[in-house]
Amino acid sequence: MPEAIALRGLVCQRAGRDLFAPLDLRVEAGSLVELRGANGSGKSTLLRTLNGVHQQYRGQFTIDPCLFQGHRLGLDELLSPLENLRFAAALHDRQLDEDGAFAALERFGVVRYGLTRMADLSAGQQRRVAMARWYLAALPVWLLDEPFTALDADGQALLTQLMVEHCATGGVIVCATHMPVPIEAKTLLSLAMVA
Amino acid sequence: MWRLLKREIMVMWRATGVIFNPLMFLFLAVMLFAVGAPPSTGGGSAVASYGGAILWILVLLTNLLSLDGLFRRDYDNGMIEQMATAPQPLFMLLLMRISAHWIAVGLLLTLLSPLLGVLLGVSVNALVVVFLTLLIGTPALSFLGATGAALTVSFARSGALLGLLILPLYLPTLIFGATAIHDQVNGVDNPAALYWLAVVSILAIGLGPFACAMGLRISLEMQ
Amino acid sequence: MGLKTFWHKLGSPRWFYGIANPWRVGFGLAAALLLSVGLVWALVYAPPDYQQGNAFRIFYIHVPSAMIAQSIYIGMGVAGLVLFVWRMKLADVAIAACLPVGMTMTALALFSGGVWGKPTWGTWWEWDGRTVSTLVLLFLYIGIYALRQAIMDPELRGKASALLAIVGTINIPIIKYSVDWWATLHQPATFTLTEKPAMPPEMYLPALVMALGLYSFVGYVILQRMQGLVLEREARTSWVRELAG
Numbered sequence: 001m002p003e004a005i006a007l008r009g010l011v012c013q014r015a016g017r018d019l020f021a022p023l024d025l026r027v028e029a030g031s032l033v034e035l036r037g038a039n040g041s042g043k044s045t046l047l048r049t050l051n052g053v054h055q056q057y058r059g060q061f062t063i064d065p066c067l068f069q070g071h072r073l074g075l076d077e078l079l080s081p082l083e084n085l086r087f088a089a090a091l092h093d094r095q096l097d098e099d100g101a102f103a104a105l106e107r108f109g110v111v112r113y114g115l116t117r118m119a120d121l122s123a124g125q126q127r128r129v130a131m132a133r134w135y136l137a138a139l140p141v142w143l144l145d146e147p148f149t150a151l152d153a154d155g156q157a158l159l160t161q162l163m164v165e166h167c168a169t170g171g172v173i174v175c176a177t178h179m180p181v182p183i184e185a186k187t188l189l190s191l192a193m194v195a
Numbered sequence: 196m197w198r199l200l201k202r203e204i205m206v207m208w209r210a211t212g213v214i215f216n217p218l219m220f221l222f223l224a225v226m227l228f229a230v231g232a233p234p235s236t237g238g239g240s241a242v243a244s245y246g247g248a249i250l251w252i253l254v255l256l257t258n259l260l261s262l263d264g265l266f267r268r269d270y271d272n273g274m275i276e277q278m279a280t281a282p283q284p285l286f287m288l289l290l291m292r293i294s295a296h297w298i299a300v301g302l303l304l305t306l307l308s309p310l311l312g313v314l315l316g317v318s319v320n321a322l323v324v325v326f327l328t329l330l331i332g333t334p335a336l337s338f339l340g341a342t343g344a345a346l347t348v349s350f351a352r353s354g355a356l357l358g359l360l361i362l363p364l365y366l367p368t369l370i371f372g373a374t375a376i377h378d379q380v381n382g383v384d385n386p387a388a389l390y391w392l393a394v395v396s397i398l399a400i401g402l403g404p405f406a407c408a409m410g411l412r413i414s415l416e417m418q
Numbered sequence: 419m420g421l422k423t424f425w426h427k428l429g430s431p432r433w434f435y436g437i438a439n440p441w442r443v444g445f446g447l448a449a450a451l452l453l454s455v456g457l458v459w460a461l462v463y464a465p466p467d468y469q470q471g472n473a474f475r476i477f478y479i480h481v482p483s484a485m486i487a488q489s490i491y492i493g494m495g496v497a498g499l500v501l502f503v504w505r506m507k508l509a510d511v512a513i514a515a516c517l518p519v520g521m522t523m524t525a526l527a528l529f530s531g532g533v534w535g536k537p538t539w540g541t542w543w544e545w546d547g548r549t550v551s552t553l554v555l556l557f558l559y560i561g562i563y564a565l566r567q568a569i570m571d572p573e574l575r576g577k578a579s580a581l582l583a584i585v586g587t588i589n590i591p592i593i594k595y596s597v598d599w600w601a602t603l604h605q606p607a608t609f610t611l612t613e614k615p616a617m618p619p620e621m622y623l624p625a626l627v628m629a630l631g632l633y634s635f636v637g638y639v640i641l642q643r644m645q646g647l648v649l650e651r652e653a654r655t656s657w658v659r660e661l662a663g
Contacts, residue, residue: 013573014571015570015571015572015573016572016573016651056573
């Protein structure tokens with residue numbers, strides 16, 4: 001089985017400078033990669049590079065179709081969670097399965113806000129809607145930047161469970177975080193700063 | 196595609212001010228002109244086409260003002276990022292977005308132009324031309340301006356810079372629009388200006404989304 | 419050397435730096451020669467205009483500078499295209515080097531136009547077609563300059579200004595056409611002094627020499643600036659350190 005992500009001497013750059021030492025990595029299906037590094041070590045930039053938004057890099061990489069979650073949630077605050085999910089599906093040229101969407105919102109504990117504007121939800125609740133978006137996206141690779149931010153204990157448990165589930169079904173997660181992900185089976189990838 | 200356009204228009208509708216504020220701005224600007232530089236101050240043949248030309252310039256400036264918000268909210272909430280990496284081609288999504296902007300600003304101002312024209316003393320037979328030129332010309336304003344909006348969306352305050360980038364490109368649109376009005380008022384039968392206005396709009400609609408997509412990708416890398 | 423190898427080698431700043439030297443010297447010499455010949459010819463030997471007298475001689479600086487102002491902008495558009503299609507970093511260096519030169523030439527064209535206009539039309543400034551398109555060109559330059567000022571990351575600064583230069587270059591013919599159209603509408607064509615078809619050779623030949631001389635001068639300045647920018651950007655590489663000793 002081919003790897004879901006392969007990095008060959010990948011170095012992200014900003015303003016012409018290398019952010020970290022070259023990365024070589026192959027990620028098989030079903031694995032969780034925890035991205036570690038100090039502030040400014042290039043964790044977010046690496047994720048954005050893999051997502052194709054950041055184009056300043058050396059080296060090569062291949063990646064399966066992926067979903068990206070940055071600090072900005074990618075949810076429109078003027079739309080309701082349901083409308084947001086509908087738009088996310090439309091971006092992938094799919095029709096949203098409404099029952100499935102409600103089930104997902106239910107699972108992450110925000111179904112009663114399904115039709116209110118995102119702007120009226122708290123930061124943690126918005127994060128839960130974002131989780132529903134990943135869940136429904138049906139994409140093999142998830143690139144998550146600090147996904148545990150703003151979540152309460154219950155939300156963190158839901159997220160952990162979701163991540164375990166995704167990996168168990170053959171998905172791949174690359175997760176940048178300052179706090180260790182509470183999952184045993186994971187690969188650590190530390191970004192070494194270049195002097 | 197239709198679903199995407201519908202969504203864009205729905206968002207514009209919900210965002211308080213996106214549709215309403217430019218409209219009010221235009222009304223106020225017309226009032227300022229009518230009071231500060233009434234049509235009677237012009238001289239000779241200028242008087243007749245004065246109101247129409249002023250209205251064109253004001254619509255152009257209103258459009259420019261509204262462009263700053265074209266991508267700003269979605270840039271900040273991460274939607275642009277999602278759009279740029281979605282399987283749907285970005286230029287297609289932008290075509291929908293900019294079309295929605297035209298409907299919410301350009302088309303709406305065009306529909307109101309007869310009323311505003313009357314306030315500025317435009318003669319009735321010229322009102323038709325004002326309406327027609329705005330209808331044909333305002334897409335060029337939205338689609339030319341979108342690239343500027345895309346390139347400046349990462350700056351906190353981009354208003355003046357956006358104007359500096361875009362206003363020189365607006366000049367042909369204004370010239371053809373104002374000339375068509377001028378010709379009509381002076382009884383010259385010369386449809387060339389209208390045709391050229393259409394050419395500029397079609398070029399802008401055809402090329403604008405691509406340039407705009409490139410601009411947004413550059414701006415995304417600045418985050 | 420084939421064109422293709424040349425193209426590939428242009429990607430290397432070091433190679434460009436070396437190859438630019440003889441060209442720069444060549445342009446410099448040509449500029450010195452042509453401009454000194456052209457100036458003497460234009461200011462001393464060319465006959466005065468039968469209507470405008472000696473005021474006409476500003477033509478010899480005005481028209482070449484206006485031509486060059488436009489050429490440089492289109493050159494920047496081409497460089498922008500090269501940057502996008504081949505991702506050649508030298509293209510951004512070219513844009514950065516061209517920008518102030520083009521701006522200066524546009525300003526010179528506007529200024530000399532005013533100086534020419536005062537004795538001829540009796541006014542420093544006339545909203546005629548050519549004036550308007552040159553003024554718009556100046557604003558197009560200033561726009562790129564302002565955008566470059568606003569962007570910190572050199573890589574993105576290059577891309578953004580390349581995109582703007584391309585958009586501007588596509589628009590230039592439309593702007594020119596519309597402005598000419600507008601000019602014929604708003605004023606009868608009385609000011610077509612430079613388009614007099616029967617300009618005698620002893621008047622237009624010095625203009626040709628001046629234009630070539632000014633082009634060489636601009637080529638010299640741009641190459642010099644490009645070399646300087648290459649050194650600045652490659653300051654940390656070994657070949658620049660060797661060069662600096």
